[in-house]
Structures are given as C-alpha cells and as structure tokens.
Amino acid sequence: MDVFSGESLTCIRGDRVVFTNLNFSIEEGEVLNLQGPNGSGKSTLLRLMAGLISPLEGKLIWNGSEVQIQERDFCIYFHYVGHQDAIKNALTVEENLRFWSDLRSLGQNESMIKRALDTFSLTDLSSLPARFLSAGQRKRLNLTRLCTTTARLWILDEPANSLDKESSEILNDLIKVHQKDGGILAIATHDIVMPGNKILNITDFSDTKNFKDLNDE
Amino acid sequence: MAFRNGTDSWVVVMFFMIVVILFPLGVGPEPDILNKISSGVIWVAALLSAMLSMDRLFHVDYDDGSLELLVLHPQPLEFIVLAKVLAHWLTTGLPLIIVSPLLAIFLNMDISSYFVLIITLFLGTPTLSLIGSIGAALILGARRSGALLSLIILPLFIPVLIFGVSAVEASILGVSSKPQLLILGGLFLLSSALCPIASAASLRQAIE
Structure with a gap:
C-alpha cells in the first residue's frame, strides 16, 4: 500500500x-x-x-x-500541477501534450492522447497553436496531462x-x-x-x- | 528537444553578418588590414551573437513553468541541460559556421587560414554555448537579465577568444596552429563535462 x-x-x-x-x-x-x-x-x-x-x-x-x-x-x-501551465506557445495543443508524454517516456500511445484531449473537450482545438488559447483552455490543456500520467501521487x-x-x-x-x-x-x-x-x-x-x-x- | 521559433536563429545570423560587414565599412577597404584583423573580427562577432541568443536558453521555460516540470523529470537535469545546449548550438552556432565562408571573403582572408578558422569555430562555438548555459541559468529571475548575463559570461569567453584568434593568426603567419587547436579542444571537453553540472545546480536554485 x-x-x-x-x-x-x-x-x-x-x-x-x-x-x-x-x-x-x-x-x-x-x-x-x-x-x-x-x-x-x-x-x-x-x-x-x-x-x-x-x-x-x-x-x-x-x-x-x-x-x-x-x-x-x-x-x-508523482505528477505536479503548478500555477503556471508549462505550455509552449509555438506548439499546437496536441504537440504540447505529445511532447510531455514523450518526455516522461510514456510513448506515443495514439488512443491515450486522443482520449486525454477528449476528456477536456480539446479535440477540436488540437491543431491550434497554443498561443491562441484562453487562460481556461490553457489550464485544461495542462490538466489533460493528468490523463496521460501513470503517477500514483x-x-x-x-x-x-x-x-x-x-x-x-x-x-x-x-x-x-x-x-x-x-x-x-x-x-x-x-x-x-x-x-x-x-x-x-x-x-x-x-x-x-x-x-x-x-x-x- | 528544440522547441523554438525559427526567427530566433535568423536574427542571430543576421546580427553576426551585419557586425562583420560593419568592419570593412568602418576600417576602410584596405585588403592588408582586413586580412590582419579578420579572424579577430569574426570571433568577436561570433561571441556577441552567441550572447544575443543566450538569455533565451532557459528564460522561456522559466516563465511558463516548463522548467519546474523539467527539474521534476526522472532523467538527470544535467542531461536535459546538455540537450538544451545542443539545441542552442544547432540553432545558433552551426548557422554561424555556415555563413562564415561568405564573411571570410568580405574580409579578404586566405583560404588556408580560413580552414583553420572553421575548425576553431567548430571547437569554440559549442564551448560558448556550454559556458553561456551557466550564465543563462544564473540570471533566471533577475531584473535586467540581459546586461547581467553579458557581465557574467563575457569574461569567461575570453580564453576561447584568445586561442580561437591565435590559432588563425598562427596559420596566417605560416606557423602550425596545432597547439592552439588542442587547447580549444581541451576547453571544449572540459566545459562539456563541467558546465552541465554547474547549470543544473543553478537551475535548481532558480526554482526554489
């Protein structure tokens, strides 16, 4: 335990x-x-x-x-979500998430990424550069990382x-x-x-x- | 790992070229003088343009919070620093080397000494990126960070400058430039071993 x-x-x-x-x-x-x-x-x-x-x-x-x-x-x-959203403006919504999951060597699991984007209804925005996102949308993108992590804490x-x-x-x-x-x-x-x-x-x-x-x- | 806007490296290359081109205009089109100062001019310009892009190395990550996530990554932070430095060199150091033949012609440089210049740049510019990463990590969170960065790392660039220029000068005089090149190589190896450790330590400090 x-x-x-x-x-x-x-x-x-x-x-x-x-x-x-x-x-x-x-x-x-x-x-x-x-x-x-x-x-x-x-x-x-x-x-x-x-x-x-x-x-x-x-x-x-x-x-x-x-x-x-x-x-x-x-x-x-563990997975830490801070005040700042750690989102790269130059990358699209999907690339931001992919970069993160690559970095944590979670692999390019297509269905996982799709499901994560879907959870916070970001699928429609997935090819949009992150600089166009509103504060709430950025936060949602940040939180989608929770769907891809395997962290216990x-x-x-x-x-x-x-x-x-x-x-x-x-x-x-x-x-x-x-x-x-x-x-x-x-x-x-x-x-x-x-x-x-x-x-x-x-x-x-x-x-x-x-x-x-x-x-x- | 290199996630950056392409414009950054263009700005650096253009800056490098303009600084070098200013010299013939300022000093006058005397071929002998230009030949004599050419290596110094190219090296100082390379140094300044490396400086120009240096403060961006960690600053964007620091501002948007990515740095916290990188620090919390299971991979040692030193490797991440090394990867960022490599990305920095590929986007700024390498383009400088690529445009330098053009500038060597502007400054009436001999072909033989030009080859030595290329070698010194190949050994020297990664060293600049590595040393610069320490400065870039130290200035995080400071106000007027750009000016502070130049004060911290320009003095540390001096050895690279001295041996880079003197290697080219040796070949202009017809002497072997092997000793200088060996020292440059040594500086590169030393900095690639030590700088990531120093940068990673100061990044951890910056996060606290």
Whole structure:
C-alpha cells in the first residue's frame, strides 16, 4: 500500500517562517485538502512535497523510506500541477501534450492522447497553436496531462483556477477515478472539498515568530 | 528537444553578418588590414551573437513553468541541460559556421587560414554555448537579465577568444596552429563535462 507522509516539516521563505512542525499523512485512495487564506503557504507545502524546495527541518516519507530531495526515483511516482501551465506557445495543443508524454517516456500511445484531449473537450482545438488559447483552455490543456500520467501521487495547486463549471466537474470526476484506483492526492483549493477528504489547515502550523527569533532560541 | 521559433536563429545570423560587414565599412577597404584583423573580427562577432541568443536558453521555460516540470523529470537535469545546449548550438552556432565562408571573403582572408578558422569555430562555438548555459541559468529571475548575463559570461569567453584568434593568426603567419587547436579542444571537453553540472545546480536554485 502506498503511503506518503511528512514529519515535523519546517519551511522558511526569506526571513519568514511559513510553517513549523507540520505533519501529514496520506494513504492510498485518500485526498488531502490544504486550506488556508492566500499567502498562508499552501503552494509552498505542495512545492516542498514535489521536491522543488527543500525543508529547513523534517522529512518526507514515501512508503516508509525517506525521500531524498532531488532523488530521481521518486519523480516517477508523482505528477505536479503548478500555477503556471508549462505550455509552449509555438506548439499546437496536441504537440504540447505529445511532447510531455514523450518526455516522461510514456510513448506515443495514439488512443491515450486522443482520449486525454477528449476528456477536456480539446479535440477540436488540437491543431491550434497554443498561443491562441484562453487562460481556461490553457489550464485544461495542462490538466489533460493528468490523463496521460501513470503517477500514483497527484500534487495539484489550485487546479480549478480559471476553469468553467463544466471543466471543474470533469476535474472532480478525474480526481474521483484516481481516488478509486488507489491514487493519492494533495490539493490546495478554495472550492473542491468532497466529503471524506482529509483537511489540513496550514494556519494551524503557522508561526508568528520570524526567522531571527528562531535562531536566538 | 528544440522547441523554438525559427526567427530566433535568423536574427542571430543576421546580427553576426551585419557586425562583420560593419568592419570593412568602418576600417576602410584596405585588403592588408582586413586580412590582419579578420579572424579577430569574426570571433568577436561570433561571441556577441552567441550572447544575443543566450538569455533565451532557459528564460522561456522559466516563465511558463516548463522548467519546474523539467527539474521534476526522472532523467538527470544535467542531461536535459546538455540537450538544451545542443539545441542552442544547432540553432545558433552551426548557422554561424555556415555563413562564415561568405564573411571570410568580405574580409579578404586566405583560404588556408580560413580552414583553420572553421575548425576553431567548430571547437569554440559549442564551448560558448556550454559556458553561456551557466550564465543563462544564473540570471533566471533577475531584473535586467540581459546586461547581467553579458557581465557574467563575457569574461569567461575570453580564453576561447584568445586561442580561437591565435590559432588563425598562427596559420596566417605560416606557423602550425596545432597547439592552439588542442587547447580549444581541451576547453571544449572540459566545459562539456563541467558546465552541465554547474547549470543544473543553478537551475535548481532558480526554482526554489
């Protein structure tokens, strides 16, 4: 069984302590909802989970073994969706998706790509250069990558931003299917909270002391 | 891995040609003088045009978030850097080498020294791309990054420039230019081993 957890994580950005002594644990088929006001550190925690930044203290644990930051083996287990859509303007919608699946060496599976584009109803736009897409369409293209990945752990940073109602529901369905397949999810969100989700409020771990005080102790 | 608009490399090649063509106009059409300065002029122009395209190497990926995904890729980041540098060289370094015969004629260069120039460019321009990748990775997120980039990497280009020019000059004087070419080759090998590591490290810093 897959388990992803963090133990006594502390993170600082600049001089500010974003959170201290934060623990979390997500098991197979579970969703962890990160909540908190803007700027409270939801994105920071997700970036930390993805290994993009390293914690000052504490460790991340995947299936009982500690995750070394920058460890290559861990990268195949998760998929990270950040604020930015990572879409190349010069390439068409389909090429963007293909480049991604090639990069993750998932192969040129025609039916998979077609199905992925279909999920977010991007099939009609597939030959359009990505520079013509609207913000919502870009987000949808970014999220289609979820349909092509084999990752167990999804780390989603406000995935429903700039999505219309219909697409949010598609995303919800995707999340449910992934959950049913035994996937693990960590989501920062203001809206999609489904019954049964674990909720982690970042503000519970915030520390009003700044970094200098921490050093003095 | 090279996903870029074709216009970029055209701009670089045109810049290279215009800079070189400006010299005969500025210095005057004296064949002897032109022959003497030709290698220096072509090398300095190649250096500047490599600079011109360098800041685009990682910046677009940084802006649109692709860089995060590349860092999170199971492949070592060093290989990805190497692939990007190769793509950069193919789209900027190689076109420069292709147009350089034309410019050698403009500058009244001997055929024999021209061949040496081509060899130095083949060894030197990939080195420029490799060294430049460190600078391009370091400036991510900085304001006025273009100017900063030139300050960081132009000094590092100096060894390549010195040996590139002196190899051609040796052949103009009729001396063997083998030692200079060997050193250029050494610089290329050294930078291809070390630069990806340095660039990858500074890319990780930029992401944090």
